[in-house]
Amino acid sequence: MPDLLKTAVDKALESDNGHLDLFLRFLLGLSLQSNQRLLQGLLTQQNRNEQSKKEIVKYIKQQFEANLSPERSINLFYCLNELNDQTLVKDIQTHLSKGSLSSADLSPAQWSALVFVLNDCNLTDKSCPALATVLGSDTSLKELNMNNNNLQDSGVIHLCTGLKSVNCKLEILRLCDCGLTDESCSALATVLRSNSSLKELDLSNNNLLDSGVKKLQNGLENTNCTLENLSVFEVLHYKNLSLILILDNRSDHFKLLFSRLSNCGISEEGYKALASALRSNPSHLIELDLTGNDPGQSGVKELNDLLQDPNCQLKTLRFLSLAADEACQFLTGVMCKNPLLLRELNLSERELGDTRVIQIAALLQDKHCKLNTLM
Known part of the structure; x- marks a missing residue:
């Protein structure tokens, strides 16, 4: 059984698209003695050796030492969950509770655990100074998921002090549903202008408003900006704002390819700002969704002028029912x-x-x- 499970782990880690991840987790769960009791009559031979479980847990933990992608690392944590092993996660939670995270000498497995546990665990802005210290130190942390924590603007401002450090290697930062406003956008725009390593930023479900998008624009247009993907999906009294920006690899400048801004109460002023931004680099925009907004006559004129621009290459424009x-x-x-x-x-x-x-x-x-x- 241990040899079979180790082979399955190896095969799943070799997969580029993760097509074996769910199968591996199912197989590991099936290997537990507690689950095998449910399959009496189907299995001709059951594994009753607790040592087998310890052996495969140890083997999975060893895999974290390799240079794994975030997706593979996260799947290994789900695998440990299937085996009812929480030791790595508890290690990080202990550091967090003691406030000793910034001084801890973490292994690659523990760094992966940090990414795994910081999602939706009731953190506030008080956690952010310690995390900022970690980000500003010479670590290999590439992804930080802070989704669904009440960080507020003050917390993100603290994080940004670490993100601006030349030592920071973070590539993915997720701040979905963290109680942020346009004030956070000012701090994040400074990070984007600082030649940071960030490739992906998720600001979904935060109350950023038009003013926040404008502030982010100042950072996105800077030549130092390395961001490849920005996601903004805002819930405002059942209204939503979604903005997806992707870097064009043919140049060093940030290119707007897809923009979804439906049902978010964009005013005439917002339309003017959007049209101005699109005219600064109109040839790359291929999809624009503005349904459910009331732009007024001046906003309609802005869109019509944009459509008549010879450089406009829009393939999809939506602002109708x-x-x-x-x-x-x-x-x-x-x-x-x-x-x-x-x-x-x-x-x-x-x-x-x-x-x-x-x-x-x-x-x-x-x-x-x-x-x-x-x-």
């Missing part, structure tokens, strides 16, 4: 031009059918549609 959006896409294909930019639309001798007419009716009712003549 679902039916109106489908009609708009259909008509764009038929007319080879966005109908929102037209004053006259001729659909004579086209077999539209009732469904298309209903969609076109929805488009005509939309405030963005300015058609004067429909044939």
